[in-house]
Amino acid sequence: AQSVTQPDIHITVSEGASLELRCNYSYGATPYLFWYVQSPGQGLQLLLKYFSGDTLVQGIKGFEAEFKRSQSSFNLRKPSVHWSDAAEYFCAVGSNNNDMRFGAGTRLTVKP
Amino acid sequence: SAVISQKPSRDICQRGTSLTIQCQVDSQVTMMFWYRQQPGQSLTLIATANQGSEATYESGFVIDKFPISRPNLTFSTLTVSNMSPEDSSIYLCSVVQTGANVLTFGAGSRLTVL
Numbered sequence: 001a002q003s004v005t006q007p008d009i010h011i012t013v014s015e016g017a018s019l020e021l022r023c024n025y026s027y028g029a030t031p032y033l034f035w036y037v038q039s040p041g042q043g044l045q046l047l048l049k050y051f052s053g054d055t056l057v058q059g060i061k062g063f064e065a066e067f068k069r070s071q072s073s074f075n076l077r078k079p080s081v082h083w084s085d086a087a088e089y090f091c092a093v094g095s096n097n098n099d100m101r102f103g104a105g106t107r108l109t110v111k112p
Numbered sequence: 113s114a115v116i117s118q119k120p121s122r123d124i125c126q127r128g129t130s131l132t133i134q135c136q137v138d139s140q141v142t143m144m145f146w147y148r149q150q151p152g153q154s155l156t157l158i159a160t161a162n163q164g165s166e167a168t169y170e171s172g173f174v175i176d177k178f179p180i181s182r183p184n185l186t187f188s189t190l191t192v193s194n195m196s197p198e199d200s201s202i203y204l205c206s207v208v209q210t211g212a213n214v215l216t217f218g219a220g221s222r223l224t225v226l
Contacts, residue, residue, distance in 0.1 A: 032213060043116075043204060043217040044155075051213065090154060092215075100215060102155045 002027040004093050006103035013081050014111045021076040021106050023091030033074040034092040035065055038105075044090065050074065061085070086110045114139050116218035118205050124224045125195050132191045133221045135205030140185035143208040146178070149220070150201045158203075161188040195225045 005024045013019050025031055032051050036044040048059025055067040065076045074091060088107050094100035115138040125131050135144065144161040159180055160168040167180035182188040192199050205218040 034214070036217075041222075043219040044206075044215075046113075046214060046216070049214060100157070104154045 004103035008106045010107045012109040019078045019081045023074045025093040031093045036090045038088045083110045118218040122222040130193045135188045137186045141207040145206045146190045147204040148201045197225045200225045
């Protein structure tokens, strides 16, 4: 069965610092991988997705993620965090959208 | 991408009552889903809303508790029946546009049951 693990429940970084949010998945085939962001009181917004091809994918708001099949990982990165990036981040895996699984989420706090 | 409107955005309800949440999409979509996000938790799929037929429920969710309608390709409702405090959650409508393979979410409906 497919599953997603986000090992970090809460991360705090200083504004301007780099960020990496971890995501590990378990899936029997080539997965579709996603990162979503949820700001307080909001729905989920897609940051980026990986289906195939180049394993480094660029998303919105300056985020990128790298698919590493050997490590079953799809970590999200940003070189310089802004205060507005404070939110909950969810990694998700699926092959079709009937069977998408979400990680538990990582809450990002940005220190001034 | 599709624009999804959910109503109500939030509500406070009494134990034992029922509440219907509406999801309106600005374009026809093949697949619509309802998710629940309990406080501090991730998203759990409740069911797939099927147009013109009964919804497909995930394990742990039943039609009597969460009846779903989908009369056409742009609209669906989720009812939370006989509510208890454990039903306090954010309920999210999501859709997949044809050929997109990406879930788009509404802003959610935050329910508090007293």
